[in-house]
Amino acid sequence: xxxxxxxxxxxxxxxxxxxxxxxxxxxxxxxxxxxxxxxxxxxxxxxxxxxxxxxxxxxxxxxxxxxxxxxxxxxxxxxxxxxxxxxxxxxxxxxxxxxxxxxxxxxxxxxxxxxxxxxxxxxxxxxxxxxxxxxxxxxxxxxxxxxxxxxxxxxxxxxxxxxxxxxxxxxxxxxxxxxxxxxxxxxxxxxxxxxxxxxxxxxxxxxxxxxxxxxxxxxxxxxxxxxxxxxxxxxxxxxxxxxxxxxxxxxxxxxxxxxxxxxxxxxxxxxxx
Amino acid sequence: xxxxxxxxxxxxxxxxxxxxxxxxxxxxxxxxxxxxxxxxxxxxxxxxxxxxxxxxxxxxxxxxxxxxxxxxxxxxxxxxxxxxxxxxxxxxxxxxxxxxxxxxxxxxxxxxxxxxxxxxxxxxxxxxxxxxxxxxxxxxxxxxxxxxxxxxxxxxxxxxxxxxxxxxxxxxxxxxxxxxxxxxxxxxxxxxxxxxxxxxxxxxxxxxxxxxxxxxxxxxxxxxxxxxxxxxxxxxxxxxxxxxxxxxxxxxxxxxxxxxxxxxxxxxxxxxxxxxxxxxxxxxxxxxxxxxxxxxxxxxxxxxxxxxxxxxxxxxxxxxxxxxxxxxxxxxxxxxxxxxxxxxxxxxxxxxxxxxxxxxxxxxxxxxxxxxxxxxx
Numbered sequence: 271x272x273x274x275x276x277x278x279x280x281x282x283x284x285x286x287x288x289x290x291x292x293x294x295x296x297x298x299x300x301x302x303x304x305x306x307x308x309x310x311x312x313x314x315x316x317x318x319x320x321x322x323x324x325x326x327x328x329x330x331x332x333x334x335x336x337x338x339x340x341x342x343x344x345x346x347x348x349x350x351x352x353x354x355x356x357x358x359x360x361x362x363x364x365x366x367x368x369x370x371x372x373x374x375x376x377x378x379x380x381x382x383x384x385x386x387x388x389x390x391x392x393x394x395x396x397x398x399x400x401x402x403x404x405x406x407x408x409x410x411x412x413x414x415x416x417x418x419x420x421x422x423x424x425x426x427x428x429x430x431x432x433x434x435x436x437x438x439x440x441x442x443x444x445x446x447x448x449x450x451x452x453x454x455x456x457x458x459x460x461x462x463x464x465x466x467x468x469x470x471x472x473x474x475x476x477x478x479x480x481x482x483x484x485x486x487x488x489x490x491x492x493x494x495x496x497x498x499x500x501x502x503x504x505x506x507x508x509x510x511x512x513x514x515x516x517x518x519x520x521x522x523x524x525x526x527x528x529x530x531x532x533x534x535x536x537x538x539x540x541x542x543x
Numbered sequence: 544x545x546x547x548x549x550x551x552x553x554x555x556x557x558x559x560x561x562x563x564x565x566x567x568x569x570x571x572x573x574x575x576x577x578x579x580x581x582x583x584x585x586x587x588x589x590x591x592x593x594x595x596x597x598x599x600x601x602x603x604x605x606x607x608x609x610x611x612x613x614x615x616x617x618x619x620x621x622x623x624x625x626x627x628x629x630x631x632x633x634x635x636x637x638x639x640x641x642x643x644x645x646x647x648x649x650x651x652x653x654x655x656x657x658x659x660x661x662x663x664x665x666x667x668x669x670x671x672x673x674x675x676x677x678x679x680x681x682x683x684x685x686x687x688x689x690x691x692x693x694x695x696x697x698x699x700x701x702x703x704x705x706x707x708x709x710x711x712x713x714x715x716x717x718x719x720x721x722x723x724x725x726x727x728x729x730x731x732x733x734x735x736x737x738x739x740x741x742x743x744x745x746x747x748x749x750x751x752x753x754x755x756x757x758x759x760x761x762x763x764x765x766x767x768x769x770x771x772x773x774x775x776x777x778x779x780x781x782x783x784x785x786x787x788x789x790x791x792x793x794x795x796x797x798x799x800x801x802x803x804x805x806x807x808x809x810x811x812x813x814x815x816x817x818x819x820x821x822x823x824x825x826x827x828x829x830x831x832x833x834x835x836x837x838x839x840x841x842x843x844x845x846x847x848x849x850x851x852x853x854x855x856x857x858x859x860x861x862x863x864x865x866x867x868x869x870x871x872x873x874x875x876x877x878x879x880x881x882x883x884x885x886x887x888x889x890x891x892x893x894x895x896x897x898x899x900x901x902x903x904x905x906x907x908x909x910x911x912x913x914x915x916x917x918x919x920x
Contacts, residue, residue, distance in 0.1 A: 280770075283781070312768055313744070313764070313765075313766050313767065313768050314764060316614075316763050316764075318610075328770070329770055329772070329781060329782070332768065333768055334763040334764065334767075334768045334769065335768075335769075335770045335771070336610070336613065336763075336770075336771050337770070337771065337772035337773065337774070337782075338606065338609075338610075338636070338773065339606075339632055339633060339636050339773050342602065342603075342606045342633065345598065345599075345602065345603035345604075345606030345607055345610070346606045346607070346609060346610035347610060348596070348598070348603075348606075348607050348610065349568070349570065349596075349606065349607035349608060349609060349610025349611035349612075349613075349614070349616075349618075350610040350611065350613065350614045350763060350764075351610075352568070352594045352596060352607070352611060353568055353594065353610070353611035353612075353614035353615060353616040353764075354614045354615070354762075354763065354764035356764070357614070357763065357764045374599050374600055374603070375599065375602075375603050375606070377599075378598070378599035378603070532589075532594065535589050536589040536592055538589075539586070539588075539589035539590045540589070540590055540592075542590070543590055
C-alpha cells in the first residue's frame with residue numbers, strides 16, 4: 271500500500287511554494303515518513319522554522335508549527351522546549367537562515383545539547399530572495415551577488431555542529447531520498463541536539479548560474495559526490511577528494527542533555543529553599 | 544498580620560513583581576543597568592519549577608520568551624538601550640503574532656553604548672516606533688520601587704488581556720535606587736489569566752475574531768495544534784496577502800489598544816485643580832517635579848503636576864483637556880525632547896510647552912524645574 275502522506279499534510283495547504291526540481295519536497299516527505307515511523311503525536315510535536323524557502327515547510331505539516339523570523343528558529347524553539355520539555359521539537363530551515371543570520375543561535379543550541387532535531391536543507395544559496403550567495407556557496411561559484419565568482423570560503427555545517435557541541439550529526443542528500451527518513455528517525459530518537467544536513471538543490475537560482483543544464487544534472491551531482499561514511503573508510507584521501515561524507519557522522523551519548531540538566535537545577539533550587 | 548516589608552532596588556522589585564504575576568519563564572542577556580532582574584530570577588524561578596535562561600544574545604532572549612509564551616508560559620525578559628534595539632525585530636513579531644510577553648527595559652544613556660551607568664529617558668519613542676510597521680504599543684514608566692513592582696504586575700496583566708508585548712521602562716535612577724517596599728498579599732492585586740480557547744481543538748483558530756478583538760490563545764502542547772507566523776495572517780494563522788484581510792487584521796491589532804485606552808492609560812494628578820502651570824513628568828524626573836511644584840506653591844505660584852504612568856498609549860485626552868486650561872506646560876525629561884513632541888501635538892498650540900532636556904547623565908533637579916515654572920507668564 272502506498273504511504274499516506276496526506277495524514278500529515280494540512281488540508282487545503284498544498285500546493286507548496288517550491289519550484290519544480292527543488293529538493294525541499296523530498297526532504298518534507300522524508301520528515302513525514304520519519305514522524306510516521308516514530309508515531310509522533312501531532313499535538314505533542316512542534317515544527318519550528320526561520321525564514322526562506324525551506325522555512326515554509328512547517329505550514330504544510332499538521333502539527334504545532336511556528337514560522338519565526340529570519341535565523342531565529344533555534345532560539346524560539348529553545349523557549350518552546352524549555353517550557354514544555356515533553357514536546358518533540360523539530361527545526362527546519364535553509365543554509366543561509368541557519369548558518370548566517372541564525373549562526374549564533376545554531377552553535378549555542380548545539381552547545382547546550384538541548385533535545386531537538388535540526389534539519390538543514392543546504393542548497394548553497396539564498397533562494398527566496400533570488401539567489402544571493404550564502405555561507406555555504408562554494409568558493410568561485412556564481413550567485414546574484416557574486417557575478418565574478420564567490421570569494422568566500424564556505425562552512426562545513428556538519429563540522430560546525432560537531433565543533434559547537436551537537437551530539438548527533440548526520441548528512442544526507444535530496445537524491446538519496448530513502449535515507450532521509452532513516453537519518454531523521456535516528457536524530458529524533460537521539461536525546462540531545464541533533465543536526466541532519468540534507469544537501470539539496472536549487473535549480474532556479476543556483477543551478478542556472480552555475481552551468482547545471484538540468485535538475486537531473488544537479489541530482490546526479492549529489493549522487494556522485496556523496497560517499498557513505500562506511501565506504502569512505504576504505505577509500506584513500508585522493509579518492510575522497512571532492513566527495514562529501516553521508517550517513518551518521520557523529521554520535522555522543524555521554525554529554526548531558528539540557529532539559530534534564532535544568533530539571534536538576536530546579537531540584538537543587540527547591541532543596542535550597 | 545503585618546505585611547512583608549523590604550528595602551529593595553527597582554530592578555529587584557521588578558523581579559519580585561514578575562513572580563507575583565505568575566511569571567514562570569525568563570530569558571535574558573547580561574546588560575547594565577538591568578542585570579539584577581536576571582540575577583534575582585535565576586535564583587527564584589527554579590524554586591517553584593520556573594525556568595531561567597541566559598541566552599546567547601538579546602535577540603535569542605526575546606525569541607525564547609516568545610516561544611515559551613506560545614507553549615503557555617508567562618514570560619519576561621529584561622534589557623537596556625542597545626539590547627532594546629536588538630530585540631525590536633522580535634517585539635514586532637510578538638505584536639503581529641499576538642504573543643503575550645513583558646519586556647523590562649532600563650533606560651540608560653544612548654544612542655549605541657552611550658552611557659551604560661547613566662540615567663536617561665531616551666527610549667520612550669523606541670517603545671512605540673522601534674520596530675518597523677504599524678503595531679500596538681503599551682509602555683509603563685514607573686517612578687518608584689513600589690510602583691516598579693506593581694507596574695510589572697500590571698504589564699503582565701495587560702499583555703495577557705490584550706495578547707500583545709508590553710514594556711516597562713524605568714529610568715536607571717528608578718531601577719537602581721533602593722526604597723522601602725511593602726509586598727501585597729497573594730490575591731490582593733488582581734492577576735489576569737490568559738484567555739484560553741473554549742472550542743475543541745478541531746474548531747480552534749488562533750486569530751478567531753468571533754471571540755472579539757482579542758482572540759483566545761491556546762498553548763502548544765496542550766492538545767491544540769495551530770500555525771503561527773510573522774507574515775500577515777488570516778484567522779486560522781496562515782499567511783495571506785489578500786488586501787482586505789491584511790488591512791482588517793492590521794487595524795484590529797492596533798485597535799486592541801486604541802479602543803481600550805481608558806482601561807490602559809494611568810496617570811497621577813497632583814495639585815492640578817487650580818493650576819496655572821502644569822509640569823508633566825514621568826519616571827524619576829517626576830520626583831524632582833513634585834519637589835519643584837511644592838516650592839512653587841510655597842512661593843504663591845499655582846503649579847501642579849501631571850505624572851505620566853502609562854507612556855503608551857499616550858494620555859492624549861487628559862493633556863488636551865489640560866492644554867485648554869493652563870498658561871503653560873513644563874516638561875523636564877532626560878532626553879532632547881521626546882515627550883515634549885507628544886505634548887505639543889496634544890496642546891495643539893493652545894498653550895506653550897517649555898522643555899528642560901538633559902542628556903548628560905545627571906538627573907534634572909528641582910531648581911531647574913522651578914526656574915522653568917517661573918518662565919510661564
